[in-house]
Amino acid sequence: MTHAFTYFGTKVRDQMGQMTLIVHLSRIMATENDDSIGIPSYERVGRFLITSKSHMALPNPFRRHTPNTRTCWGYTFDLTPEHLTEEQCKPLRQSYDVLGEQVLNRLNEISPPPRKDLPRGNSQFTKPKAEPEESISKQEQERTKAPTRDLYAILQEHKDSDELLQRFWNEVTTVPEWVDWEQIRRGQDTFYRYGAANLTGLAYQSLLGGMGAARVVETLARTGGFSTKVAKGRLFETTQHILQCTKAVESLQPGGDGFASTIRVRLLHAAVRNRIMALTKSRPEYYDVEAWGVPINDLDSMGTIATFSASLIWMSLPRQGIFMRRQEIEDYVALWRYIAFLVGCPTEPFATAEGAKACMEALLLYEIHPTDTSKILANNIIKCLADQPPGCPSAEFLSASARWLNGHELSDRLGLMRPSLYYYFLVAGQCIFFAFFNYSNRAVPSWDEKKISMLKRVFYNLVVNTDFGLKGQESAFEFKYVPEYSTITAMGEAEHADKPTTSYTEWQSKKALLYTGAVLVLGGYVAYRVTGYALGLVF
Template sequence: MGKSTNIYEYHFERTSQHPTPEDLKRLIFSYDKSASEALHRLVGPQERGHRDLYTLVAEYRKTDSVVGELWIEITTIPEWVNWDQIERGQKIFWRYGGASITALVYLSLLGGMGSGRTVETLDRTGGFDAAVVRRRLLETAQHTLGVHKDLVSLQPGGEGFLASVRVRLLHASVRNRIMQLAKTEPAYYSIEDYGIPINDLDCIGTICIFSTMMIWMGWPRQGIYLRQQEILDYLALWRYVAYLLGTPNDWLSSPESARKMMESILESEIKPTKKSKTLAQNIITGLEGVPPMFASRSYQNALAHWLNGSTLATELGIEKPSFWYKFLTAGQCLLFALDGYIKRSVSSWDERNVKFTRRIIYAALIYDKSKGALGYKAKFPFKWIPDLVRTTTPLGKTSEANIKSSGIFSPGAERVAFITLLVFGLMIGCTFYILSWI
């Protein structure tokens, strides 16, 4: 028997097989040297601008041995990769599309700000300033969508493959830049306290928020429980993504080891700071009243509390929701759960649902700029560059226009949740009425 542990309303039994805090601490001083060294050879730590780093690597792979080694690594398919399984794993994201997007935003990304040590790096990039955070999240979503799009997308040269490699190179650029600034001004960033920027533990934690936290927290807290084969397939998908990102990935080889890693990270790393509160608040501010959700701040607060638990949400400075917004959140979860369970029960329905959801989400987040989508394919350039002038991200404020365009009367999530509850309530009422006459 293990030790019963409760971390922010997530309960588990800690055993001797769980990574210890000492095991995890060692990982903050190791990192993806292949990408960092290759980028140092190509652009140096002073890199600025919008050059496509992937194109640079491809161009110099034959003339520079260090760059060539990185190229061989990213284009070599590990022997444990099973493409059929990865393709099944990709479909899971679309099968539960609405719940997937909601969990990624309000659990994985917003809740992930609870890692105070990791936030020290995010805070210095400026990418979570309230004025730019929506675009930053849309670019992150584009990587996520590319990873799940289809099998060709994740194979060498595909959309998801290219996005993953570009994100890896972006991480190396940020790492090199902050380490260079820390040498110039030691007070800017403490490697002793926070570890190497974007270290192995940070990267494992990032993979966790997109994989294990979805499986055992994000979907279940919306009423969706994956089948065992779905769990195996989703972990296989994200193990390959971790490999492309230069992240240690053996812990994803089984559900048992993957879950234990997630639980140890929750216990060791989730320690919110003042900066955690700022970045979490900026995410809500940046998404208030904008398409495609047109969500009010109150509704987003309710989602944050529902998915992260009230203890963590409160420590992140998220206001407690009223009963009305809890009620609406329950309606949204009811819709997502019923939709997912019904459609997955028949294979032909499932296939149509996957294709339809993929098309709708791509249009809403990437293609249809008139409706607030990104409108372009991101190449993840080094845009938000740390410097010694802007050493922290300020707390943002919502514009009056965004506040007015949010809420239940806007064509977004709150209206859909309300309609779901209304229809469900009418169905129950009609059922009881009919039964009373039998």
């Protein structure tokens, strides 16, 4: 997924450091509506300084500590009555989208799913049979030619003749009264306004960092969908869904592409849950429901929405030197609240920006506990993306990016490599690149409008229409990675590709860093000469 973004320098990671502080400090202090972040300007500046150096774990002199202050994986916050407690989280691990599962079962009765062998990663319990490359290639070709089973199309076809399907359809097509379509449109524009930085945060903090959620990875590992062989495809499919949900208001309205994809994802979640629970029924040791909760439960769904919204706003973007304005925050949270409604996730935590932030913080505190499975999935993401087009970033750069966004503490627990200081400088350069263009375009409405329109086309083409993406075929989110007793994702090998002579992503970051250094040197020289001249006039 992120390689499509690295092409435009999107592979930056969050710790912009002191150079970025120099570039943006005055803007952070002066930007109108920045107090929307919920803290005073002086403290916001302090947070930015510490955030940009979060892997150093430096104390923040601007931070006010109280008995309710908590620090978790480099992120500090204060517990409030709005935060979920551990006791409140427990029942959410056992509740789930019952209606979505009922609809899936009815659709399976109407149109039974075909039985077929599906590609997935190596198992820890079974060793795959060795087959000639030609044979594997032919099998892959046949698989891609096979017609997809579109549950959304089946739902549309039979919704008027089945009471359950009709009830479900009426529910998802009845727009909640709290939805403001103009606000949804602004939220969609906000995604593209910070598009490259957002995609970077989604890939390396929301997804890779999210592999630290011990319970969630047990479900992911049993699908085999995050082996190195198929993880990149999964990333592109997830990105396709996000792009469809953000391309236009009409896309999210009933019948639109984003609406349809979200319903497909909801039914896919039900299929995974159904399958794992069925296997567990005959072999209880396969999946520990008591310890891990029902697969893809309400708390898991809330965590997904929070990482796609609140984590970007209060973690990923600030660590890249970017701060949303108050209205942007409210609009972006409103967008994901509606997506939560469509996907069958509780929407109450996302009724306000403050609620979304509290949800994110509570889940960060209670849910992120990396395990050995977390290490496997996190490293598989790095391996499947390293040296891949179009940006061709090295594994070292990807690891530096992930560490920049997640900090050393979590990254060490995820077993990520520690690259040399050189790669952190490259990441800093990319952060400067992002921050400069995001702030400059945001300041000029006509530039902002053109950029948003351009990125909608460019991102979609890179993700869907390129040979390294989805090869021109939009995903229907069918149930491709079917859990089996023998399927537990193991640590994979890096994807074999010719080592590129030049990484566009790293070269772009290096240029940004060099340009910034030149500007600072020139600015310092000019300031020195002007100061000397002024002192000469006085004395």
